[in-house]
Amino acid sequence: MSQTTPRISFNAIREQAEKRRKELDETGLPKVHIGMATCGIAAGALETKTAFEQALADQNIAARIHAVGCLGHCYAEPLVLVENPGWPPIFYYGVTPGNAGMIVRAFLRDGDPLLETLLGATEPNDLIPQVKDFPRFAFEKKVITQKSGFIDPEDVYDYIDHGGYETLSACLEKSPGDILQEVVHSGLRGRGGAGFPTGTKWRLAREAEIEHKVVICNADEGDPGAYMDRTILESNPHQVIEGMVLCAYAVGASKGIIYVRAEYPLAVRVITKALQQAEGLGLIGKNILGTDFSFDLSLFQGSGAFVCGEETAMIQSIEGYRGVAQHRPPYPVEKGLYGWPTVINNVKTFASIAPILERGAEWYRSMGTDKSPGTAVFSVVGNVVHPGLVEIPMGVDLRTLILEICGGIPNKKAFKAVQIGGPSGGCLPERFLDTPIDFDSLTEAGAMMGSGGIVVMDEDTCMVEVARYFLDFTQKESCGKCTFCRVGTKHLLGILERITKGEGRETDLKTLQELSQDIKLGSLCGLGKTAPNPVITSLRYFREEYEAHIKEKRCPAKMCRSLTAFYIDLDKCARGCDACVGSCPVEAIFTTKDRKKAVDQILCVKCGECMVACPVEYSAVKKISPAQLAPIIPRPEKKEDKKAE
Amino acid sequence: MTKLLVDNKEIEIEPGTVLLEACLRNHIYIPNLCYLPGMPHPDASCRLCFVEIDGKVVPSCTVKVNGPMRVKTDTPAVRKLQQSALRLLLSVHEVDCANCPANKQCALQEIARFLRVGLKPKGLDRLLKEPSIVSDHPFIDFYPNRCVLCGRCVRLCRTKEGRPQMNFSARGFNTVISFYGANRESMPTCEECRSCLKACPVGALVLREPARE
Numbered sequence: 001m002s003q004t005t006p007r008i009s010f011n012a013i014r015e016q017a018e019k020r021r022k023e024l025d026e027t028g029l030p031k032v033h034i035g036m037a038t039c040g041i042a043a044g045a046l047e048t049k050t051a052f053e054q055a056l057a058d059q060n061i062a063a064r065i066h067a068v069g070c071l072g073h074c075y076a077e078p079l080v081l082v083e084n085p086g087w088p089p090i091f092y093y094g095v096t097p098g099n100a101g102m103i104v105r106a107f108l109r110d111g112d113p114l115l116e117t118l119l120g121a122t123e124p125n126d127l128i129p130q131v132k133d134f135p136r137f138a139f140e141k142k143v144i145t146q147k148s149g150f151i152d153p154e155d156v157y158d159y160i161d162h163g164g165y166e167t168l169s170a171c172l173e174k175s176p177g178d179i180l181q182e183v184v185h186s187g188l189r190g191r192g193g194a195g196f197p198t199g200t201k202w203r204l205a206r207e208a209e210i211e212h213k214v215v216i217c218n219a220d221e222g223d224p225g226a227y228m229d230r231t232i233l234e235s236n237p238h239q240v241i242e243g244m245v246l247c248a249y250a251v252g253a254s255k256g257i258i259y260v261r262a263e264y265p266l267a268v269r270v271i272t273k274a275l276q277q278a279e280g281l282g283l284i285g286k287n288i289l290g291t292d293f294s295f296d297l298s299l300f301q302g303s304g305a306f307v308c309g310e311e312t313a314m315i316q317s318i319e320g321y322r323g324v325a326q327h328r329p330p331y332p333v334e335k336g337l338y339g340w341p342t343v344i345n346n347v348k349t350f351a352s353i354a355p356i357l358e359r360g361a362e363w364y365r366s367m368g369t370d371k372s373p374g375t376a377v378f379s380v381v382g383n384v385v386h387p388g389l390v391e392i393p394m395g396v397d398l399r400t401l402i403l404e405i406c407g408g409i410p411n412k413k414a415f416k417a418v419q420i421g422g423p424s425g426g427c428l429p430e431r432f433l434d435t436p437i438d439f440d441s442l443t444e445a446g447a448m449m450g451s452g453g454i455v456v457m458d459e460d461t462c463m464v465e466v467a468r469y470f471l472d473f474t475q476k477e478s479c480g481k482c483t484f485c486r487v488g489t490k491h492l493l494g495i496l497e498r499i500t501k502g503e504g505r506e507t508d509l510k511t512l513q514e515l516s517q518d519i520k521l522g523s524l525c526g527l528g529k530t531a532p533n534p535v536i537t538s539l540r541y542f543r544e545e546y547e548a549h550i551k552e553k554r555c556p557a558k559m560c561r562s563l564t565a566f567y568i569d570l571d572k573c574a575r576g577c578d579a580c581v582g583s584c585p586v587e588a589i590f591t592t593k594d595r596k597k598a599v600d601q602i603l604c605v606k607c608g609e610c611m612v613a614c615p616v617e618y619s620a621v622k623k624i625s626p627a628q629l630a631p632i633i634p635r636p637e638k639k640e641d642k643k644a645e
Numbered sequence: 646m647t648k649l650l651v652d653n654k655e656i657e658i659e660p661g662t663v664l665l666e667a668c669l670r671n672h673i674y675i676p677n678l679c680y681l682p683g684m685p686h687p688d689a690s691c692r693l694c695f696v697e698i699d700g701k702v703v704p705s706c707t708v709k710v711n712g713p714m715r716v717k718t719d720t721p722a723v724r725k726l727q728q729s730a731l732r733l734l735l736s737v738h739e740v741d742c743a744n745c746p747a748n749k750q751c752a753l754q755e756i757a758r759f760l761r762v763g764l765k766p767k768g769l770d771r772l773l774k775e776p777s778i779v780s781d782h783p784f785i786d787f788y789p790n791r792c793v794l795c796g797r798c799v800r801l802c803r804t805k806e807g808r809p810q811m812n813f814s815a816r817g818f819n820t821v822i823s824f825y826g827a828n829r830e831s832m833p834t835c836e837e838c839r840s841c842l843k844a845c846p847v848g849a850l851v852l853r854e855p856a857r858e
């Protein structure tokens with residue numbers, strides 16, 4: 001019998017990782033870390049990387065380029081961290097290929113850190129402001145995304161060198177029961193939406209006396225505008241994998257599946273590579289780290305249906321059937337994939353496991369609130385200065401998140417509402433800004449924690465239109481199985497469409513209200529049960545907007561095209577100026593008798609281009625609702641004659 | 646045997662029986678469309694068979710009777726949901742009973758009468774699909790605007806010998822029944838079986854008139 005233990009097996013791997021890093025460190029070369037998750041790439045990180053390589057070659061400077069994941073500062077992409085020996089590590093934001101060349105020449109060659117273009121430094125120093133003093137960095141508490149943006153997601157050794165898989169090796173020396181106990185103790189609640197206690201779910205799976213058990217990671221993430229799970233997988237897949245292996249060990253599962261939508265090609269590539277590397281090192285697969293525990297983990301690509309994020313539909317889809325929700329019970333944890341007890345958890349849930357088991361349940365409980373311990377990851381988008389991925393302790397209020405961490409509302413506009421929880425969530429008005437962000441408080445307010453999608457809306461947003469937008473989504477994504485969701489959401493959408501077009505009827509609000517309640521109570525699965533939430537909350541908090549649309553044909557936010565009109569204020573229009581004329585795609589702008597401009601209301605398609613084109617000093621183009629209030633200015637007959645000449 | 650109290654009527658039933666089945670057998674009517682006896686898992690898609698147990702409204706086809714229980718089939722909450730579900734089904738239904746072969750044997754008519762819902766419900770626009778007849782099968786016509794998507798036909802077809810001949814297709818509101826790939830070779834199988842025709846609670850699956858052959 002060999003004397004090997006998981007720790008001994010792992011130490012050999014870790015030494016390998018450390019050796020590689022030491023070799024790099026000893027070269028004393030500068031390091032350039034470039035954020036290359038989808039958000040970085042969308043902002044041009046590939047071009048930036050090429051520019052760095054080119055500039056380094058041109059200047060004959062040796063440096064190490066390190067592709068890393070996302071730090072969450074999506075507004076600042078491409079984001080680059082430069083480690084130049086003798087300097088604190090410095091962040092540069094919005095690094096274009098041109099900036100890349102400049103950084104290489106000025107900073108790496110000439111020692112000028114380009115104070116005017118940098119974001120901040122990560123260590124104390126006399127010259128450069130530290131990022132930890134910025135509200136974003138100061139409020140954030142990174143557990144799930146702690147290593148994201150610092151490691152190369154495609155290099156397992158990078159993760160290991162940052163402490164990865166250490167927890168797994170330590171836990172494999174404990175009993176599965178101990179692991180389970182710690183997770184139960186931590187109070188961790190599922191991050192996929194409903195906040196079900198993870199420990200309870202795992203215990204049910206563990207207690208099932210069936211040989212085969214399955215662990216599934218739910219990375220279907222289908223909410224419009226949400227990208228937390230994708231970013232985590234793209235930035236640090238191994239932390240999710242480590243969590244899954246720990247889960248499998250605790251519940252006694254032998255098979256695991258990561259369910260990712262095929263529309264996430266980068267995530268698919270990164271996970272595929274991570275699985276190969278983990279298997280190569282004996283961290284998944286047969287006899288993990290030399291023990292007799294085996295866990296076969298593979299990737300499944302879903303074809304991108306929102307409802308397949310619902311656990312029973314997901315199981316159907318993996319089994320090869322239509323992605324359609326099933327009545328529960330039995331819950332997957334009793335009878336899941338192919339009838340085996342199945343633990344399904346969200347990406348962020350699994351990513352929380354290794355940190356919990358590394359630092360203990362007590363540490364985890366010290367963050368967040370009593371009933372919602374730990375941290376939450378949000379993707380904040382919409383009308384905020386600094387959109388991106390934010391990880392904060394549970395219990396921080398919405399005001400802090402939106403106005404401080406994310407920098408508030410741009411363009412001096414007023415805050416109007418925040419939509420939390422995606423299509424299943426609700427819209428909360430300003431008076432809810434002091435609501436703490438945790439599962440129970442948000443549900444009480446009528447919204448939902450959801451998976452972490454937050455959309456911030458300013459005063460120019462029409463709440464009826466927002467409800468219509470979400471219903472359009474859920475209606476299209478309904479699996480079509482049950483009556484309320486299949487037909488009910490279609491009617492809700494139809495009514496909302498009518499109202500935004502100014503064809504609302506007096507009875508519509510009552511119908512919306514009642515039908516929403518019935519769909520919520522009567523639907524089979526979570527999709528239908530939550531689909532009416534955007535309607536219910538907007539009706540509750542912004543009812544007067546609905547009434548203005550129906551009774552006055554007025555859109556208070558002047559967003560609904562059928563109810564608004566553009567006109568030119570003749571007192572402000574500058575005689576002889578024709579800045580707006582060329583901007584109109586349909587030639588609706590004509591010259592009046594006294595050589596000012598006016599809009600032909602019949603031709604106008606309400607694109608708003610003229611409003612943008614009109615010089616600020618005149619600001620003569622006005623938007624108005626209801627549309628009939630726009631002054632009708634007759635086209636001078638003469639103009640036609642002139643043209644004819 | 647287990648005793649249970651349904652609307653103050655005491656009934657006795659074998660443990661393990663589906664609650665809906667137990668009520669129906671004891672002449673307590675609960676509207677239903679998608680329930681098929683003997684299936685391992687309830688479909689629970691029509692959302693009509695609601696009852697109230699301990700203040701909670703649940704579809705009775707999803708409940709197994711395993712001990713004494715008190716059930717109410719006629720509370721305001723139950724009726725409101727049932728009527729709402731029925732109105733939704735009727736809002737996508739081409740109500741033209743006089744020209745439908747199911748007239749007078751149609752489950753929708755029966756449920757509408759029971760729940761006192763007019764066949765042309767007010768307040769909701771009528772939404773119909775195109776085309777209104779699909780003739781993909783060698784001898785069965787499908788009427789999307791009569792179908793209530795109870796799925797009885799599809800599920801029964803799967804219990805028969807050989808390759809299933811039909812399934813749902815498309816998604817959401819556009820979901821329809823489809824005889825994908827059914828062709829002349831399916832004829833003998835379907836000719837003998839015809840389970841779907843018998844199972845349809847409305848007139849959505851109809852033997853094609855010889856004239857149309």
Ligand SMILES: Cc1cc2nc3c(=O)[nH]c(=O)nc-3n(C[C@H](O)[C@H](O)[C@H](O)COP(=O)(O)O)c2cc1C
Nearest residue numbers: 190191192218220221309310311345346349526527
């Ligand atoms: C329509 C619908 C979509 C869902 N989509 C997701 C999803 O994309 N990701 C996810 O983790 N959970 C999703 N869920 C929740 C899952 O059904 C399940 O509760 C969750 O994966 C459990 O993991 P957790 O306990 O870690 O939250 C969805 C639920 C519904 C009803």
Ligand code: SF4
Nearest residue numbers: 479481482485525528
């Ligand atoms: S609620 Fe919607 S998505 Fe869920 S089973 Fe019913 S139709 Fe399908």
Ligand code: SF4
Nearest residue numbers: 792793795796798845
């Ligand atoms: S065709 Fe008939 S049996 Fe089949 S789903 Fe439609 S209504 Fe039900």
Ligand code: FES
Nearest residue numbers: 689691692694706
């Ligand atoms: S019979 Fe129960 S939901 Fe259809």
